[in-house]
Amino acid sequence: MLKVKLPDASVLEFSRRVRPVDVASQIGPRLARATLAAEVDGTVVGADSALPEEGEVSLRLLTAKDPEALAVMRHSAAHVMARAVMRLFEGVQLAFGPTVDNGFYYDFLLDKPISEADFPKIEAEMARIVQEDEPFERIVEPREKAIVLCADLGQTLKVEHIREGLADQETVSFYRQGEFIDLCRGPHVPSAGAIKAFKLLSVAGAYWKGDASAQQLQRLYGTAWFSKQDLDDYLKRVEEAKRRDHRVLGKQLELFTVDQAVGAGLILWLPKGAVVRRELETFIYGELIQRGYQPVYTPVIGRVQLYETSGHYPYYADSQFPPIEMQDGDRYLLRPMNCPHHITVYKSKPRSYRDLPLRLAELGLVHRFEQSGELSGMIRVRGFTQDDAHIFCTDDQVADEFRGCLDMTQFVLKTLGLDDYRVRLSFRDPSSSKYVGSPETWDRAEAALEAVCREMSLPNLQVAQGEAAFYGPKADFIVGDCLGRDWQLGTVQLDYNLPSELRFALEYIGPDNRPHRPVMIHRAPFGSLERFVGMLIEHFAGAFPLWLAPEQVRVLAVSEKFEDYARQVQGRLAEAGLRVSGDYRPEKIGAKIRSAQIELVPYMLVIGGREMEQGTVAVRDRIEGDLGAMGVEAAIEKLKQEIRTKAVRKKS
RNA sequence: GCUAGCGUAGCUCAAUCGGCAGAGCAGCUGAUUUGUAAUCAGCAGGUUGUGGGUUCAAGUCCCUCCGCUAGCUCCA
Structure with a gap:
């Protein structure tokens, strides 16, 4: 005797051996024909796979309606x-x-x-x-x-x-x-x-x-x-989705270019793309300062020895630009990572526990020689800028610092309206020996990280065993591009390796007046500015929120008769700190609007006879269309308000 | 790096079987003076990615290299 529990809580009993399709027949011939598979106690099986003879199973018949x-x-x-x-x-x-x-x-x-x-x-x-x-x-x-x-x-x-x-x-x-x-x-x-x-x-x-x-x-x-x-x-x-491709939009909107004259995978930020980047940089620096980070500037090359100490060379030699060899035999490496430089900053003087946590931040340009087949627009490149920071802290501070990093990353993503991401918590593979540090330290770190992540209720949190870097566990923020490929943006990584005796032997003097070893955290909320902007272009389909838009507002003169007044308005907007341009071509207003719409300019100010007489502007919103006339100062305040709040507006 | 595909004007694309390289947009010049997504006319724009080969003749066929695209591998 088999009891079959169905999703509607009804129970069917069978004394003969049955298959899901037989259960379906019992209910109705149409269902039997529609049944393509079944879920038995949570496992998907074929419609003709035999169910047990005895006992009880819960059964869901799967038809074309079920994913x-x-x-x-x-x-x-x-x-x-x-x-x-x-x-x-x-x-x-x-x-x-x-x-x-x-x-x-x-x-x-x-x-x-x-x-x-x-x-x-x-x-x-x-x-x-x-x-x-x-x-x-x-x-x-x-x-x-x-x-x-x-x-x-x-x-x-x-x-x-x-x-x-x-x-x-x-x-x-x-x-x-x-x-x-x-x-x-x-x-x-x-x-x-x-x-x-x-x-x-x-x-x-x-x-x-x-x-x-x-x-x-x-x-x-x-x-x-x-x-x-x-x-x-x-x-x-x-x-x-392909129409959102950042490579297509990047060209159309003149945001960035790549040219083989410079080299594959090397991004040239065009003026408009540079505006987006600069705004993001200003935003991120503001956050860093508020959160107790100290900006530093360090060079993009370093002696090969430094990377031998860090272990990046020759381990990753295949994916690095080869060292530059000087006449005296000195060799310099285009840096593939910023951490050795920041560690050198840490070591520039003796450190006390009172200095910790020490948070050193830099938008650091790094170069990696990625395989040619890997390169993809701004998303996979050979030169990129990490919004990098290294936190040096005590063991006890790890959880708080980790939480702070996750919080900042979340804040950044939320500000930009990027909420379709998942978080991958990468732990070690306990059966592998490639990891640095004792298993006890790893266990403690992994437990602490997972606890913080759970407590913060990160979206789509998944634990990936065996995905950790060899030096420590990490949390990655993963976002999909327009082709459905997943990419890592922000990352927070614990590091037991670089501070260790084998590497840089970092120390601080504790309250006990004895040397102790700090823990390092690598973190980058954007990941790289290149990849992040690439993803942003796709996310907004090129239509950036006002605070990021390369051109925020365009003054459109209805005819050349109103050019003088329009130019005055344009000057006033520029004075107010808005990124403004004017269209004074001898074109019809419809054509000027069309150009501005295609170029995804967020606001247009239409200026004709009525506006000139009344000293107003007719505001046109890229999304909503004509908003009617208002005073110049009122229009400026409206835009500045939207910029201040970093509003992300979508078609309602 | 590997496999496959694709490279024609700044952009999007056309060119039959191997038979005179073309269009729209953008650009420039001129006319038009315009009220919420395209005014009209003219001009200019090319060693068809590179190098070689086959042929009377190559954008088209063959080979080399370069680049791009997708996927695979990699990603500190």
Whole structure:
């Protein structure tokens, strides 16, 4: 006897062995047909997987309405794609084919390169398979037999995976669909007909098991949905997101440029982009001072020895610009990190516990030679400015300082209306020996950090075991770009390494008149100004809040007859400290408005005969349109108020 | 770095089968004097990323290099 609890709290009883699809039939034939998978005690399984004979389970039948079913269907779509590829190409070896956000991929090993030109015929073959609507059949085999089966199928990658990756499994499962059989954990939808709309998206290289020294496979990405409408909506969303691309907007709005004459991954901030950056810098410096940081300035190069001491050289030599060698043999490194310089500032005099916590801040320009394939606009570059600071404190102060750093980072993100972020708390992998410091210290630090994070109720907090830097645990603030890629912005990292005896042997004199070792915290709320501004451009789709806008307001003269008065108004706004320009071209007012709208100028002041007579301006808001006439001083006060509050306005 | 794709005017793109490199926007000049998202006309703008090859003829086909894009690997 099996008791099946359904989400509506009703209970069904079965004396025979049943599957979720049988439970669905019991409720109704339409539900049975719509059931694509099931969630049994919280685990997603296939609709035809047998439920236990005895006891009680809670069961949720999953249909096209449930997001879990979408993931199951996409996994099935990956199989269908693999089946199509195997029908069309000779000697295809299958690797892995999982579901990912918004779609799926499958990795193949085959001699012939697949290109996008092959997509139509693969898609056509997939459509045929979906049309045939054959069932997915689960087959469970003992491990040894599975190895033989895969070997017979010529699937050597799968053989390797069963031997190594699944070494601890007694049995493994396959899914068969017609002539196609694939090692797979499942689950799958009942049959291919559940895949209603799909599209291949791209082909790329991928390494077998993520190992760059292993052979490279061909990865085919696709997306699949339960309706053509959903698919079209998705493709449209992707297109719209691409219009926010900071590389496109950065060029259109003249914010930054990259030129191979200077070098790949090296950002040239154009005047308008420089305004945004300068405003952010002013903002961040104000915060730093308020929060007890002391700005310092240090050089962008340092002797190689310094980085040997810090351990950055030669450990990261592959991703550094090689040292500059002088005639006398002295070698200098373009700094990849600011910390050694700040440590040198710390060491510039003996420190007492009364100096701690010592918070040294600098917008520090660093250079790293990132691999060419990694470079991406302002987001992944070879020269960038960290809004860096290093806090030197006692063990007891770590939690408070850590909290202060998180608080500042949150404050910065909130001020900019960036609330779609997640926080990743990276801890060590206890089974690895690559970490500095004793396990006890790590445990204590990790516990303290997690406690602070929980107490601050950070959004989407997740703990990532094994993601810590070798020198200490860290908390990263992660934001997605317009293509859905996640990037680290702000970061707060504990460091037991650099202060240690092995490295810089930092000390302070304690109340006991004896030397003690300080702890270091690295922190950067923006991460890098380059990446942060890149993300901001995408976040605002180029339409910055007033306080950041390169051009805050533009005076538009209705005709040249009113130019003199308009110029007076422009002068008055400039005097008031606003970033203002004037459009005095012999154009119609509609054309001037259009230019200003396209250039995303937040406010326009239209000036014609009426305004000149009455000494007013007609204010046009980029978002809301015409706001009507008001006095010049009233308009200035309105804008200044919005700047003071750093308001983030969106279309209402 | 690896795999694949793409490089045509400042920008967005066109150029059939290999057959005279073109359009819109931006720019410049002139006319127009304008009331809330594009006034009209003219002019100028190119070694088709680079170097080589095939051909009577190359933007188009082949090779090299450079750059860009996506993904993979990396990210102190």
